[in-house]
Amino acid sequence: MRRGKIEIIADILKSIREKGGKIKPTHLLYKSNLSHAKLKEYANMLLEKGMIEERLVKDKKMFFMKEQGHKFLLEFERIKEFSDSFGL
């Protein structure tokens, strides 16, 4: 099924969370199942919204999950559970 914008954001954040809150862009590209251009677009949006941050670790770029990202995921999972439980 085609993913909506919110599902894509949630998938990106879940991928980061599953990797312990930090992930390399190449791993994220593989895990999020998005094209390079699309991932860049979404990553920029998440950076802008303060859900993730970009840091250099041993000269390598990495994405880190921020508090705002955790909050978004929690809200997303609540909506998903509400939707499933009430058959929406």
Added chain:
Amino acid sequence: MLFNNIPYGIPSYVFSPKWFYGFDSIIELIAVIVSVLLVYYSYKCYKLTKENKYMYFSTAFLSITISFVAKIIGTLAIYRPTITRTAIGSTIHQTFTGITPYSINAIALIVHFFFMLLGFMILFLIISRLRWNNQRVIALLVYFVFIATWLSVVHYQLFYLTSFVLLSLITYSYYQNYVEIKSEKARFVTIAFGMILVSQAFFVFVIYSRIIYVLAELIQLLGFIYLLIPFILIFKKKPRLAK
């Protein structure tokens, strides 16, 4: 009790035994609170996701909320006619001299019937995953709600019977949803609608015994409490931090 004082040709009903007066209003107030919570949260989901299904769900429970509020007003008009002696009550009374507690009850009853059936109908459409762009089907179903309301005014049993049929379909769909996703919360939702369904079956026979009305109200209360449980469980969920 079917009152002989028929204003505007509309009958007014009160089925509760005297000792239960007001308790049923409290039960309906609890149903209103649960419904308002569902209206609020599903509308919030709609604002966040822009998915119409949440808007329709919110509308369904808004309709159910209006229905219960109307019933509370209608029954309180009979239970506490002294309300007309209050400042607001006497102003209304003086403005609309023809309005009696019985006519308030009768009008409130029509509102209760219509919005309850409309709410269940919308819920049935959502859970059945009927295509909302099929406007002819929707127009026909809304017409069906009008007809059912009209006939229910004359034969109140028809309202509960129609609710029972709609709730049977809704409960079955929720059962299928539970079988599919096997979640505890979906089980609570199925039980909740199952209980509301049973309460409607009891309501059909309230004319024969007032105690049946009390039982129906209590089962309905249980149904709405069960509807609240999955909602609480969802909100108890704590954020899952990074592993």
